[in-house]
Amino acid sequence: MAYPTITSCSINVTSFFANTDEIILRLIQERFPQELERLKRAYSIPNPNATPPSTASPSQILFGSQFGEVNRTLVGLIALRWIYNDQYDTFRGTQPDPVALTRESFNWMRQVFKAGLNSEDDLTALITSIVVNDLGKDPQLAADYCSGTGEDISAQNHDLILLKAVEAGLVPSFDRLPENDKADIRRGMKLGAEFNFGQLAQAENVPVCLTALLEIRGHSRAFELRFMELLLDIAGASGHEDWTCAKRFLQSTLDTYRNVYDAAQAVISGSMGLRDAYDLVLVRRSQMLHEKGFRHLDIANAEDRALMRLLCMGGVANLSAAQLYDSVWVDLEVETKASLISDLNIDGSVDQPAILPTYAPALLRKGVDANGPGSTDEKRKRLRSLLRYLCRVLKLTGANIDGSVVVIERSLLTIVQDIVGSEDFWANPEILEAKEVPEGVVAQTSRNI
Template identity: 70%
Template sequence: MSGSHPASVYCQIDKTSFFTISDDEKVLHLVRDQFAQELERLKRAYSITNPNATLPSTASPSQILFGSQFDEVNRTLVGLIALRWIYNDQYDTFRGAQPDAVALTRESFNWMRHLFKAGLQSDDDFTALLTSIVINDLGKDPQLASDYRAKTGEDISAQNHDRIVLKAAEAGLVPSLNRLPREHKDDILRSMKLGAELNFGQLAQAENVPVCLTSLFELRGHPRVFELCFMEQLLDIAGASGHEDWTCANHLIQPLLESYRNVYDAAQATISGGMEPRDAYNLILVRRSQLLRDQGFRQLEIVNPNDRALTRLLCMGRATDLSTAQLYDSVWGDLEPEIKDSLVADLNVDGSVDRPAVQATYAPALLTKGVDASGPGSSDEKRRRLQSLLRYLARVLKPASTPLNSSAVVIERSVLMVAQYIAESDEFRANPAILDEMEVADSVVAQTARGV
C-alpha cells in the first residue's frame, strides 16, 4: 500500500480481500460494518419507483443486510458489487439479462476493465473509490440537509443532492470521510465538487450545459481526481437499476457506455486544453447524431440551433434507437411555433453571467417515464404525451425573471416531483395536458462564474 497510513486504520476492507472473497454476501456484510451510518441514510433516500417492475426471486442486497427493500441501498450496493464483476472479468454476470440488441459488448467491458485496473493501483486508490461509491447519493436523504441546517444554520434543502452531500461533507457530517487521511479526503472532496458542478451522467445525456465543463479547468494539476470521479460515476450508472434487478448491471447497456466514453473523451480534451467547453460539449451531441444517423435517421447539423436543440432532447430522452428518434422528430416538427422557438433559444444557452443557462434536473427521468417509447400505448398517445412534456419543459427552461445571484452562470429547476408523479400515477396517461397546470419548481443557483 502507498503512503504511511496502514489500511486497517481507516478501512476494514482492503483491495485484495474485496476482489478475492468469493461470497458476495460476506462482502456486503463487511461494507455494512464499515459504512453503517451512511447506509442508514440511504434507507431514507428518495427514489423514482416503478410499481410494475418484476423483481428477481433472489434476495436483494438490502434484504440480505436489513430484511427489507430500500431502493437507494440496493442501487448503491449493486454499483459496488459491479466493481467486483468488472475487476474480476465477470462479463456474463455484469451483462446479465440485457437485451441482445443493446447489450454491453465485450469490447466495451474490456475498456472499462482496463480503466479500473489502471485506476486502482493501491489500497488507497481502492478505499477512495469505495468511499465515493457509498457516499455518492447521501444527499437524497432529506435528513442530511436538516442535519446541516442544525449545525450551520444554512438551509440547503432546495439544492441538488450532489451539492447537499458536498456541503455536508465539508461540514464534517459524513463519518467515513473523517476516517480517511487528509490527502485522500481532499481528493474525494475535489471529486465531489467536480460531481456537484459537472455530473458526467448529466453530460452524457446533455442535461447540463457547456459552462459546466469549466469546472474541469481546476483539475489540470489533479488528473487522479478526474479518474476517481469518472470511475465512481460509471459504477453509479451500473447500479442505477439495482432496485429492480440486483443480479446484473442491467442499466449500463452499450448505448449508455458509448455515451460515457464520449464524456471521457470530451472531459480529457477539456482538461488538456485541446477543446473549449462548447466544442467538447458539442462532441457529445455530434456522436449522438452519428449513432442515430447510422441507423437511418436524418442528418442533424449541430451548428444549426434548431438541430442542436433537438439533439439535446434526443440525448435527454435517451433516444438511441431509430423509432424513438423518429417519434421525437415528428413531434418536434409539429410543435406550436412559440413552444419550439422557446426551446430552441433556451436549449442553446451555454451559461454565462450575462445569460445564465437553466438546467432542468431529472429531465431524462421526466421524458423517459413520460413518453415510455418502448412501452404500451399507440403512437398517437405517445405523441400527445411528448407534446405535453415539451410544453412543460419549455416553461421550466425559461430564463429567471430576476437574477438570483449576479455571478450565477447555471440555474437549476428540478422536475423530480413531476417525474415521480408521472411514474406513479395513471392521470398523465389519461390526460397528458394535465402538465399544463403543473407549477414549475423554484430556481436554485447551481454554478457561479469561476473564481467568484
Template identity: 50%
Template sequence: MDSLRTACTDPESLFSLPVEGLLHLVHNAFPEDIDRLQRAYSIRGSCWNPPATPSPSYILYGENYDEVNRTLIGFLALCWIHKGEYESFIGSHPSEARLTRASFEWIRSFYTQTVVTPNDLFTLIVSIIVNDLGKDPQLASDYHELTGEDISDLNHDAILLKACSAGLVKSLASLSIQDKNDVVRSLHLGASFNFGQLAQAENAPACLSGLLQMKGRPRSFQLRFLEQLLDIAGAAGHMDWTCAKKLNQPIFDAYRNVYDACQGVITGSLDLRAAYDLVLFRRVGLLESRGYRKLQVEENEDDRALTRLLCMGGVGDLETARLYENAWRHLEKPIRDNLVHSLNVDGSKVEPAIQPTYMPALISRAKDEKSLTCVMVYLARVMSATNIAYSSSAVVIERSVLGIMKKNVENGEFEQDPAVLEGVDVPPAAVALSEQDSWR
C-alpha cells in the same frame, strides 16, 4: 472500518468473499452513512417485478431500501469488474442493448489503471458509499441544525459537498489527508458538473467549467469517472439487484463520449462549447448510421436544440428519432422558437442557462407524439420561466422536475393523460453554478 481497510490489501481474497459477507464487511465499515441511504429518494419504473433473490438491503436490514440497493449494487459491480465476471455484470441485459465484452474489458482496463494500490481501492469504495448521501433529506436538515443555513433546495451533489465541509459525512474521516482531498475535489466537481447530465445533454456548456480544476490532478478525475461508471452500474439496483442492469452498451457509449469531452477540456484541446458539442455530434453520428438525416449541430440552432432533446431521451434508433422530430415540428412556432433559444444558451452571468434536472426521466416516459408534445411544451415553460429569487451572479439555474416525477408520473397520471402537465407548476429555481464557481 479497519477490517475493510485491511481486506483491501488483498483484493483477491476480499472479492472472493460470499456476497453476504462482503456486504456486511462494507456496512460494518460505514454503518452511519449506509444507514442514511434508507431515507434517500429514488424513481422507479412503471413496471417492477422484483427478483426472487434477496436484495443487498434485505440482507443487511431485512427490508428493501432503494438507494441502499443502488449504492451496494455499484459496489458489487466493482467486485464483478475486478474478477472479470462479465456474465454476472450483464445479467439480464436485453440482447440488443447488451454491453459488449470489449466494452467490459475497457472498463476493467480503466479500473486496473486507476486502482493500483490498496489505498486506491479503499478510497474508491468510500467514494461509492458517499456518492448519493445528499439524497437523504435528513442530511440537509442536520446541516441546517448545525450551521443555520438552509440548503434543502440545492441539488443532492451540492448538499453532499456542504455536508462534507461540515464534517457530517463520517466515511471521509477514514481517509488520509491526500485521499480525502482527492475525494472532496471530485465532489466539488460533482456539485457543478454531472457526467450523466452531460451524457444526456441535460446540463449546459458552462457546467463543464469545473473540469478546469482537474488539470494536473489525474487521480482525482480518474477516481471520479470510475465511481460514476459504478454509480450507473447500480442505478437500476433498486429494481434488479442481480446485475449492473443500467450500464448497457448505449449508456456506456454515451459515457465514453463524455470521457472524451472531459479529457478535451482538461487537456485544453477543446473549449467548453466544443466539448459539449462533441457529445451532440456523437449522437448525430449514431442516428445517421441508423438512417436518420444528418443534423447540423454547429450551423443550425434548430437542429442543435433537437439534438439535445434526442440526447435527453436517449434516442438511438430511427423510428424513435423520427417520432421526436414529428413532435418537434408540430409544436406551435412560439413554443419551438422558445426552446430553440433556451436550449442553445451556454450559460453566463449575462444570460444564465436553465438546467432541467430529471427532465430525461420525464421525457423517457413519453411513448407517442401526443405525450412527447406535452413534455416539450412543459419543458418550454421550465426553460423560459423567470425567477428573481436566484443570485445575480448565477451562470446556470437548476429547475428540478423530480417533484413532478413523484407526484404526476410515477402514479400513472401522466401515462393516462399527458395533458396533466398543462396544470403543473414550473419547479422553483436554484443556482447550479454561479460566477464565482465558474472557471470559464
C-alpha cells in the same frame, strides 16, 4: 456464520475481490453503518412495472427489507467485483442481445479500473466514494447540516449537499481516510457538485457547467476516481429493480460515457473549449442515430442542436424513438419550438443565464416510454405536453437574480414522481400544462468560473 472484520483503515484488495458477495456486504455494513442508515431514507424513483429477481437483494440480506438506494449503491459496489474479476456474463446478465454491452467495451472499462486501482488506498477511496455518493438524497443530511450551521441547503442538488456535509464533518467514513485521499475525493465531490458527468451525457446541463473541469487540471487521480465512481453508479442504477446484473449499463450507455470521458479530457488538457467539448457529445450521439437510419442533424444549426439535446435527454438510442421525437418536434406550434430552440442553445453567462432542468431525462423517459406499450398517437400526445411544459421550465422570466448568476437549476423531481407516472397523466397528458414551474435555485455563478 462468522464474518471477517476490517481492522485497518484500508480495505484489503485480495479479500475484497476473493470473498463471496454476502461476506463483502457484511464488511461494508460493518465499515459504513451510519452511511447505510442514511441511504435507507434516501429518495429513489420506483418502477411499478419491474419484476424483481427471486433472490434476496443486498438490502434484504443486510436489513431484511427493500431499500431502493441501498440496493442501487450496493449493486454498484458489487459491480466493481464483477468488473475486476472479469465476470462479463454476470455483469451483462439480462440485458437484451441487440443492445447489450459488448465484451470489447467491458474490456475497455475493465482496463480503466485496473489502471486506477494500484493500491489498497485506491480501493478504499473508491469504495468510500461509492457508498457516500448518494447520501445527499437523504433529507436528514441537509437537516443535520442546517442544525449545525444554521444554513438551509435542502433546495440544493444532492451532490452539493454531500460536499457541504463532508466539509462539516457529517460523513464519518470520509474522516477516516488519509489526507491525500480526502483531498482527491473532495476534489471529485466538488467537481460532481459543479459538473455532473451524467448531465453532460444526457445533454441536461449547459457548456458553462464544464468550467469545473478546469480546476481538476493537474489532479488526474481525482478525475479517474470520480469517473470510476460514475461508471459504478450507472452499473447500480437499476439495482433497486434487478440486483443480479448491471441491467441498465447497455452498449449505448457505455458509448455515451466514453464520449463524456473524451470531452472532459479535452477540456482538462486544453485541446477544446467548453462549447466544442459539449458539442462533441451531441455530434457523436447524432452520428450514432444517423448510422441507425435517422436523418442527419447538423449540430452547428441551432434547431438541429436543440432537437439533439432533447434526443439525448430522452435517452433515444434507436430509430423508432428518434422518429417519434422528430415527428412531434416538426408539428410543434411555432412559438413553442422557437422558444425551445432559443433556450436549448444558451451556454450560460452573466448576460444570459441558462436553466438547468434536473430530472428532465426522467421526465421524458417516464412520461413517454418511447419503446413501451401504447399507440404512437398516445406517445405523441404525451411528448407534446412534456415539451410544452419543458418550454416553460427553460424560460427565465421575472427571476430575481444578482449579476453574477450563470446557471439556475430547476428540479423536476416532484413532477416526475407525482404527475408523469400517474394514470391521470397517461389518460390526459394536458394536465401537465396547468402545473406550475418549480422554483429555481442558483447552481453556478461567475465567481465559480
